[in-house]
Amino acid sequence: MQNSVQKARRKKIKRFILLIVSTLISAIVYNLFLLPIDLVTGGAGGIATITNYVYDIDPAIMVFLISAACGIINLLYLGVESTLATIATIVLYPLFIKITAPITDLFFINYNDVFIIAIYGGIIGGIGNGLMYKSGYSSGGLPVISQILKKYYNIPIATTSGIINATIVIIGAFFFGLTKSMYALILVYINSLVINKILLGISSNKAFYIITNEKDKIKNYIIKTLKHGATVFDAKGGFKFDKNNVVLTVIPTSEYYRVTEGIKQIDKDAFFVVTDSYEVIGGK
Secondary structure, three states, rough: OHHHHHHHHHHHHHHHHHHHHHHHHHHHHHHHHHHHOOOOOOHHHHHHHHHHHOOOOHHHHHHHHHHHHHHHHHHHHOOHHHHHHHHHHHHHHHHHHHOHHHHOOOOOOOOOHHHHHHHHHHHHHHHHHHHHHHOOOOOOOOOHHHHHHHHHHHHHHHHHHHHHHHHHHHHHHHHHHHHHHHHHHHHHHHHHHHHHHHOOOOOOOOEEEEEOOOOOHHHHHHHHHOOOOOOOEEEEEOOOOEEEEEEEEEHHHHHHHHHHHHHHHHHHOOOOEEOOOOOOOOOO
């Protein structure tokens, strides 16, 4: 019992350390890549960039005010438990923005090359956001609005989040120009790709679903030639309801082309689907 309690405590500490690291990275990205060239990528940080430009309001203060307001809304509509998961972020993120504000004095960056800034900002920011999601804590802020609309009106979170952030980016384009907004969208896209890699990892295997009339030959090729396992099962077509044979196998990514070329040579009419396989458990 004591061991399980200690294990749970260590897990909580690890999660909190992950939260600290992720919010620190996000704050550094904001001060080092986004704010100096007025890249508005949505969220509370995007609004803070605009208000800093128009009204000279400290971005850290604006981020805190927006996050705190969203925290209160969270408490009113989503309850105490949901709000508790956001408190740490509400405090830490604007605090780190304030602390890391002088970081541009420590690094010399040529801000004329906005494309490079967008790439590195997207990569490093994606690492920070990915670690945030892995910590299990909520980022709070404007995503709370999407969660509320999902709960009460069943509107998909991705839809409302996209609309909110797109609106902020459009407002940013009004102040900083369309070109800056286009670079901001590049950053957001790279950010999302990196987040997925952080959460899922880099796929080291490929899963093949092969529909073929030569199941035995393809199965033998995979097992005897490539030395990998294979599973054969029956399937029924959804249109003509005809029966098909499906061969399932998971192979290292490095052998991808050996498998595809082997399938084509054995059955040129074979239909196969290849997907990333992030984890393989069990089997011999």
